[in-house]
Amino acid sequence: AQKITQTQPGMFVQEKEAVTLDCTYDTSDQSYGLFWYKQPSSGEMIFLIYQGSYDEQNATEGRYSLNFQKARKSANLVISASQLGDSAMYFCAMREGAGGTSYGKLTFGQGTILTVHP
Amino acid sequence: DVKVTQSSRYLVKRTGEKVFLECVQDMDHENMFWYRQDPGLGLRLIYFSYDVKMKEKGDIPEGYSVSREKKERFSLILESASTNQTSMYLCASRTGVWGELFFGEGSRLTVL
Numbered sequence: 157a158q159k160i161t162q163t164q165p166g167m168f169v170q171e172k173e174a175v176t177l178d179c180t181y182d183t184s185d186q187s188y189g190l191f192w193y194k195q196p197s198s199g200e201m202i203f204l205i206y207q208g209s210y211d212e213q214n215a216t217e218g219r220y221s222l223n224f225q226k227a228r229k230s231a232n233l234v235i236s237a238s239q240l241g242d243s244a245m246y247f248c249a250m251r252e253g254a255g256g257t258s259y260g261k262l263t264f265g266q267g268t269i270l271t272v273h274p
Numbered sequence: 275d276v277k278v279t280q281s282s283r284y285l286v287k288r289t290g291e292k293v294f295l296e297c298v299q300d301m302d303h304e305n306m307f308w309y310r311q312d313p314g315l316g317l318r319l320i321y322f323s324y325d326v327k328m329k330e331k332g333d334i335p336e337g338y339s340v341s342r343e344k345k346e347r348f349s350l351i352l353e354s355a356s357t358n359q360t361s362m363y364l365c366a367s368r369t370g371v372w373g374e375l376f377f378g379e380g381s382r383l384t385v386l
Contacts (some may be wrong), residue, residue, distance in 0.1 A: 165314070191375070201364065201377035247316060251371075258326050260371030261307070261332065264317035 159183065160250050162265035169238045170273050175221070177233040177268045179248030185209075189251040190231040191262070192222065196244045204246075207231060237255050238272045277301070280365050280378040287385050293352040295381050297365030304370055306348035308332075308340065311362040311380070318365075323348055355385045 161180045169175040180192065192204040207215045207222045215222040223232040235242055248265040281296035297306065305324050309317040309332075319332030321340040337359060341349045347357050348367075352359055365378040 160316075162316075189372075199362070199380045201366075203374055203376075206374070244348075248377075249317075259305070259330060260321065261319060261322055261330075262375060263319065263333075264309070266314060266316040 160248055160265035161263050162246075162248055162268050164268045165266070166269045168271050168273060169235075171240060172237055174234060174236045175238055175270065177235070177246050177248075177270065178232065179231045179265060181229050181231060181248075181250045183229075183250065183252055185252045190222065190224070191249040191251070192231075192233045193247045193249065194242075195245045195247065195267075201247075205233070209227045228243070235270075240274060241261075243270060243272045266267070278367055278376050278378040280363075280364055280381045282381050283379060285329045285381060285383045287355050287358060287383065289385060291355050291385075293355050293385075295350040295352075295363055295365075295383070295384065297348045297350070297367075297378055298346055299348075299367040299376070300346065301367065301369065301376070301378075302345065303367040303373070304345070305368045306342065307366040307375070308338075308348065309364045309366065310334070311364055316379070318366060320350065352383075355383075357385050358386045359383065 157189045188209045191208045194202045205220045208225045208249045218235045247260045247267050247268045251262050278299045307322040308320045311317050323329045323342040339351045363381045366375045368375045
């Protein structure tokens with residue numbers, strides 16, 4: 157079963173507008189972490205933001221915020237005031253608990269390609 | 275600065291060849307990972323290592339093996355390359371279970 161699902165293969169947004177990239181996850185662990193990474197066309201993976209399952213506040217990092225809805229098992233990325241440089245592939249990932257044989261490995265979603273139009 | 279270095283950015287190999295992909299990190303990280311990235315499938319975990327000489331299968335280990343003889347180096351081995359192993363391979367490392375994952379620049383392998 158897919159543990160991380162990103163249902164939007166591609167998204168378009170106008171420069172300076174906000175955009176939400178969807179991510180849903182599936183786990184039976186109580187302790188887990190959710191990540192978002194950005195991959196520009198150059199290929200490197202850039203860490204954007206992290207949310208722990210016990211964190212009560214939504215994580216924010218500059219123009220990035222994570223809309224964490226635990227009961228719905230969703231962890232959407234919100235980018236405010238989009239810039240042309242935000243055009244990239246975005247991946248959601250989940251780290252499950254360190255117990256058992258998981259060793260806290262990260263599972264990634266399929267990715268969403270974001271295109272920012274001027 | 276944190277550094278994860280993958281030995282080759284681009285490789286072209288022939289079916290049946292043995293292929294080595296090398297990854298070196300300079301951060302004294304315990305955990306190291308190999309992922310492959312394919313369009314529409316995202317990143318899929320092949321193998322990971324949580325310590326020297328320790329390894330665990332990921333979600334798609336078939337056709338691959340790994341070696342971690344030293345803490346800083348994690349090698350991915352394709353014993354007999356096949357065309358369906360044409361992909362982008364990403365190495366990553368982190369300091370421990372709760373650490374941030376740092377990625378290398380990727381190795382694009384084409385198997386003809």
